[in-house]
Amino acid sequence: MNVPNALTLTRFILIGLYPFLYFNEGLSHNKLWAFAVFLIAGLTDVLDGVIARRFGLVTKWGKLMDPLADKLMLITVLVCLFLDGVVSLWVIIIIALKELLMILGAAFLYKNRKVVVQANFYGKLATFLFYIAxxxxxxxxxxxxxxLGIAVLSTILALIQYAALNFKRKSD
Incomplete structure (x- = not known):
């Protein structure tokens, strides 16, 4: 296993750690610790991509698992915020549907055309806006x-852009 993939794997562990810290009332500053885990996950996301591209360590596993880890972390954080009364259920529904469509679309493209859908500017912008939100x-x-509303809108626009790009690719 190379370094970028190890960083992605670490993010999966952080996904499980986040709710444990967030809801651990016995821990002083529990939400701040959970937020630190969220930031570390974001940092590992940036680092794994930079290292993979710079040193030629891009793998199919990384292309598939890196965005999955991102999606699961985002949904985990949003669910925790929802359970804590900070965000509305509609935010989770929109994001979960968008992510489900992305996963199904990526699986379809990989199965039928051996195309691995990669992150692009709009998807990265939406992720960045969610970190700010x-x-x-x-x-x-x-x-x-x-x-948060701007972040949700940006993620919907990213989905439309991904769909348009892949529809165009199909018709070429």
Missing amino acids: ITALVFRVPYSGYI
């Missing part, structure tokens, strides 16, 4: 709901 929500920044 979640940071704002955790720290109870005024108008953080609007920031």
Whole structure:
């Protein structure tokens, strides 16, 4: 296993650690610790991609598992925020549906055309906006709901862009 894949695997472990810390009332500053795990997950996401591309360590496993880890971390954080009364259920429904469509679409493309769908600018922008929104929500920044709304809108636009790109690819 190479370093980028090990970083991705670490992110899967962090996914399980996040809710444990978030809801651990016996731990002082539990939500801050959970937020630190979220930031570490984001950092490992950036690092694994940079290292993989720079040193030629890109693998099919990494191309598939890296975005899956990202999606699971995002949904885990949003579910925790929902259970804590910070975000509405509609946010989770929209994001879960978008991610499910992305996973099914990527699986279809891989199975039928051996195409591995990779992250692009719009998907990365949506992820970045979610990191900002979640940071704002955790720290109870005024108008953080609007920031979350922008992040949700950006993720919908990213889905449309992915679909349009792959529809175009199919018709070429």
